[in-house]
Amino acid sequence: MADIAAPQSSIQGDIRAGLRDVSPVLGAIVPFAAVFGTVATEKGLSMAEVLLASATIYAGASQFVMIELMGQEVPIWSIVLAVFAVNFRHVLYSASIGRHMGAFGTGQKILAFHMLVDPQFAASEARAQKQGLRPAYYFAYAFALYFVWLGANTLGIFFGALIENPDAWGFDFLLPLYFLGLVMGFKGRSQFWLILIVSAAAAIVVHRTLGSPWHITLGGGVGMLVAAVLSKPKEDQDHE
Amino acid sequence: MNETIVIILLCAMATYLTRAGGHLIMLQFGKVHHRVEAALSAVPVAILTALVAPSAFSGGLPGVVAMLVTGLICLRGSLLIAVAAGVATLLALRAMGM
Numbered sequence: 075m076a077d078i079a080a081p082q083s084s085i086q087g088d089i090r091a092g093l094r095d096v097s098p099v100l101g102a103i104v105p106f107a108a109v110f111g112t113v114a115t116e117k118g119l120s121m122a123e124v125l126l127a128s129a130t131i132y133a134g135a136s137q138f139v140m141i142e143l144m145g146q147e148v149p150i151w152s153i154v155l156a157v158f159a160v161n162f163r164h165v166l167y168s169a170s171i172g173r174h175m176g177a178f179g180t181g182q183k184i185l186a187f188h189m190l191v192d193p194q195f196a197a198s199e200a201r202a203q204k205q206g207l208r209p210a211y212y213f214a215y216a217f218a219l220y221f222v223w224l225g226a227n228t229l230g231i232f233f234g235a236l237i238e239n240p241d242a243w244g245f246d247f248l249l250p251l252y253f254l255g256l257v258m259g260f261k262g263r264s265q266f267w268l269i270l271i272v273s274a275a276a277a278i279v280v281h282r283t284l285g286s287p288w289h290i291t292l293g294g295g296v297g298m299l300v301a302a303v304l305s306k307p308k309e310d311q312d313h314e
Numbered sequence: 315m316n317e318t319i320v321i322i323l324l325c326a327m328a329t330y331l332t333r334a335g336g337h338l339i340m341l342q343f344g345k346v347h348h349r350v351e352a353a354l355s356a357v358p359v360a361i362l363t364a365l366v367a368p369s370a371f372s373g374g375l376p377g378v379v380a381m382l383v384t385g386l387i388c389l390r391g392s393l394l395i396a397v398a399a400g401v402a403t404l405l406a407l408r409a410m411g412m
Contacts, residue, residue, distance in 0.1 A: 259393070
């Protein structure tokens, strides 16, 4: 994030920046998306169903949960509830990033929220803090991620065992490292270190006790609570 | 429509509800309290940290060291270099059998 030149407001500049910022993520999601294609096909989904799931749900972890539960004899409502629980963190993403979508029209917002995946949120918050968030940046990042996700699903459907051991290449840590890097980009925010340490500690405790996905919302919730408690009223709180 | 497609579409609706819902709830309030504002400003750090914290310790020592390397480089340098250095550290430590 250090290679940002003069404030760049052109649409082309936004698109270039979006594609540049999304590029490391694309490499990380290919094996993950391919595995989804493979697993879902093995569980009996047709190619059309796999792509429908990825195109309409577009939330990796929860799609694995759905596939897993489909294989068990559980009622439909419990599958939908599990997916809702895994995706609950998006409520917070949406509330937070919505404040920076002043440049978006209603139709753009409707589409933008469909594509609000974890890296999209992290990169958009970082962009909003520095140059301001505009649709061209958001959708360049979003569409690149979306179509690579669908394309890699398709690869996984056809070439199931193509990537035998993604961990051997460090793919298993690529996304955690990327998210960590983006988190460090917010070090200027109020109470950064305290929120970071408290959230990490709470998430690890919840992960070991209640298990996934509760560590995300509950662990992060503790960090948000600390931020709220320590907040002091100020005159112009709209300016970041 | 078969059951699989019904499940997929219901899961898609539940997911979209979470992604649009937070913003729709915020629209109901005009000016939000400064504590709510502070909590929302903490979302990127708090939730993303919570998301990755358990995985930092899932890969043993190489994972922890790789996270430290990326985190430290990010304080000064670019994101791409930091992530690349983290992955390189991870692979090097794994190759050494740690």
